[in-house]
Amino acid sequence: MAELRLDALHKIHPNGVVALRGLDLAVHHGELVVLVGPSGCGKTTVLRLVAGLEEPTRGRVWIEGRDVTALPPQERDVAMVFQSYALYPHKSVRDNLAFGLRMRRLAREDIARRVEGVAATLGLAELLERRPAQLSGGQRQRVALGRAMVREPKAFLLDEPLSNLDARLRAETRAELGRLHRRLAATMLYVTHDQEEAMTLADRLVVLRDGAVQQVGAPLAVHDRPANAFVAAFLGAPAMNLLPGEREGSGGLVRGRGFRVQPAPQQAPRTLWVGVRPVHVALGPPGSGEADARIELVEPLGSSVLVHVRLAGEGETVRVLLGAGARLPRLGEAVGLRLPVQCLHWFDARDGRRIGP
Amino acid sequence: MRRGAGRAAAAAGTALLAAGLALPLYLVLVASVTPEADLFEGMAWLPPDPTAEHYRALFTERDFWLPLRNSLVVAAATTLLCVGLGAACAWALARLRFRGRGLLLAGLLVVGLFPQISLVAPLYLLLRALGWIDSYPGLVLPYLTFAMPLAVWLLVGVFRELPLELEEAAWIDGASRLRAFREVVLPLAAPALASTAILTFLYCWNEFLFALSFTLGPERQTVPVAVALFRGEYRIPWGQILAASVVATAPVAVLVLAFQRRIVRGLTTGAVKG
Numbered sequence: 033m034a035e036l037r038l039d040a041l042h043k044i045h046p047n048g049v050v051a052l053r054g055l056d057l058a059v060h061h062g063e064l065v066v067l068v069g070p071s072g073c074g075k076t077t078v079l080r081l082v083a084g085l086e087e088p089t090r091g092r093v094w095i096e097g098r099d100v101t102a103l104p105p106q107e108r109d110v111a112m113v114f115q116s117y118a119l120y121p122h123k124s125v126r127d128n129l130a131f132g133l134r135m136r137r138l139a140r141e142d143i144a145r146r147v148e149g150v151a152a153t154l155g156l157a158e159l160l161e162r163r164p165a166q167l168s169g170g171q172r173q174r175v176a177l178g179r180a181m182v183r184e185p186k187a188f189l190l191d192e193p194l195s196n197l198d199a200r201l202r203a204e205t206r207a208e209l210g211r212l213h214r215r216l217a218a219t220m221l222y223v224t225h226d227q228e229e230a231m232t233l234a235d236r237l238v239v240l241r242d243g244a245v246q247q248v249g250a251p252l253a254v255h256d257r258p259a260n261a262f263v264a265a266f267l268g269a270p271a272m273n274l275l276p277g278e279r280e281g282s283g284g285l286v287r288g289r290g291f292r293v294q295p296a297p298q299q300a301p302r303t304l305w306v307g308v309r310p311v312h313v314a315l316g317p318p319g320s321g322e323a324d325a326r327i328e329l330v331e332p333l334g335s336s337v338l339v340h341v342r343l344a345g346e347g348e349t350v351r352v353l354l355g356a357g358a359r360l361p362r363l364g365e366a367v368g369l370r371l372p373v374q375c376l377h378w379f380d381a382r383d384g385r386r387i388g389p
Numbered sequence: 390m391r392r393g394a395g396r397a398a399a400a401a402g403t404a405l406l407a408a409g410l411a412l413p414l415y416l417v418l419v420a421s422v423t424p425e426a427d428l429f430e431g432m433a434w435l436p437p438d439p440t441a442e443h444y445r446a447l448f449t450e451r452d453f454w455l456p457l458r459n460s461l462v463v464a465a466a467t468t469l470l471c472v473g474l475g476a477a478c479a480w481a482l483a484r485l486r487f488r489g490r491g492l493l494l495a496g497l498l499v500v501g502l503f504p505q506i507s508l509v510a511p512l513y514l515l516l517r518a519l520g521w522i523d524s525y526p527g528l529v530l531p532y533l534t535f536a537m538p539l540a541v542w543l544l545v546g547v548f549r550e551l552p553l554e555l556e557e558a559a560w561i562d563g564a565s566r567l568r569a570f571r572e573v574v575l576p577l578a579a580p581a582l583a584s585t586a587i588l589t590f591l592y593c594w595n596e597f598l599f600a601l602s603f604t605l606g607p608e609r610q611t612v613p614v615a616v617a618l619f620r621g622e623y624r625i626p627w628g629q630i631l632a633a634s635v636v637a638t639a640p641v642a643v644l645v646l647a648f649q650r651r652i653v654r655g656l657t658t659g660a661v662k663g
Contacts, residue, residue, distance in 0.1 A: 085560070106565060118555050120573055
């Protein structure tokens with residue numbers, strides 16, 4: 033296992049599309065870093081650059097203190113799990129697992145021992161003679177993972193490895209992957225657009241947008257203090273409410289359509305976005321809180337209830353997450369919204385940057 | 390009811406077509422075992438007096454093994470070279486970006502469009518300069534000029550359909566490009582390679598014009614040329630010609646029947662995923 037370092041990586045594709053604009057990132061020994069962002073944000077490009085499948089336009093890639101920017105994939109000793117798994121369809125599971133070891137000219141007995149070992153770990157022992165086409169989606173996924181593990185590479189690159197699984201299997205495999213990472217103490221760079229995967233698996237989270245890093249940090253730190261409105265809206269489910277508002281007077285009062293909150297931070301500009309997570313909004317009788325609204329939609333989710341309300345005066349829609357015991361509001365009912373000031377996030381409306389602590 | 394009737398009509402049509410295509414072959418087969426004297430008595434559905442005389446004459450009175458061997462050598466050599474080189478070229482054209490790739494592909498197609506007869510004279514001059522007239526390479530080379538473009542085009546299509554990620558996975562696993570080609574690309578393209586090989590072999594086996602133009606005597610003549618030049622003392626030996634046709638067709642028919650499922654699969658590779 034080893035440290036992975038990316039230095040000012042730029043990637044401009046031959047067709048002129050800019051995939052990455054100056055990415056700096058270090059993945060420490062044994063760390064699992066998740067790159068998360070909407071599709072097209074350049075996260076898969078990062079993996080391909082680390083693997084050597086593409087060359088950066090500018091910048092360098094370091095693995096274990098060695099500059100590998102000019103090395104072909106064969107000489108980088110990293111393993112990649114593809115979103116499509118990319119299992120060799122004409123080879124048995126055993127040969128799929130053994131392929132990388134054969135290429136490295138290991139002794140036959142060593143190959144057999146390591147393949148059997150990984151197969152036992154991943155519960156593939158019964159399936160070794162099968163072809164990929166004879167496996168279920170979950171089994172294929174484990175073979176893809178096993179093919180990476182068996183090589184004991186310097187680093188693992190995982191490209192949306194769970195996205196082809198159904199929801200239940202995905203949750204199970206996610207937990208399994210987390211355990212595996214802790215046991216192997218492996219350096220992993222993991223790409224996903226699923227923020228739940230990102231939150232649960234990451235030691236550190238990197239939020240990407242349009243090829244630029246938005247924020248890096250521990251998942252909860254990023255979740256609790258998003259650096260800008262994009263990160264705030266992207267991380268967390270249901271998504272954070274972002275309400276446009278304007279400062280009035282010098283007392284820090286902020287007013288928007290259908291709501292008024294205070295005090296905004298001292299340094300707040302005139303126009304801003306007020307952010308509040310659905311779980312932090314409370315419903316009360318009309319006139320009781322910072323906003324008045326009408327119930328538009330009630331979605332019982334089982335252990336909680338997601339309520340959509342429309343702020344008075346044709347204002348924004350606000351999502352409110354109620355606990356299981358809460359009284360179910362009626363459609364069209366007039367309510368007051370409590371927006372506790374200690375739970376509010378403030379963003380500059382011009383560039384989306386976070387204001388205040 | 391309607392669907393049943395449609396199906397019956399389709400089946401009848403297919404049967405009719407098959408019969409129409411098979412009839413001449415059947416008549417050749419019948420005629421090849423009919424004694425020379427009865428050959429012009431009119432068409433017979435069954436040989437009245439079957440004889441192996443023509444076949445015997447083919448291998449005793451003349452040496453039909455020689456053209457058979459020539460055909461086999463030329464066709465096999467062309468096929469091997471064509472599939473081997475063709476696969477390498479096709480992979481480069483399918484996977485590598487280089488200047489003039491599109492032009493090269495178009496050029497390949499155009500080469501195949503020239504009428505064969507227009508190439509006889511220039512090729513003859515070329516082969517004479519090389520000293521290859523009346524030799525095996527003197528046939529293999531011109532055959533390659535016709536077989537390769539087709540093979541390359543077929544295989545470029547096939548290789549493009551193979552997911553690039555499989556090769557990338559192999560590279561990351563430590564395989565060189567060549568190794569990945571051999572271990573991942575070629576096995577997956579095997580059906581297409583087999584059909585390309587068969588098409589090439591058939592083309593070489595049946596080719597007449599080049600074989601006639603670039604050979605001088607029986608030493609290097611292939612089957613079609615040899616059969617066309619059969620001469621008797623006073624008359625054309627029709628019985629032997631027919632027997633030779635059967636002998637020349639049989640191995641090809643066996644080959645195609647043995648591989649027909651692969652051919653169909655190869656020609657439709659990529660039509661459906663999975």
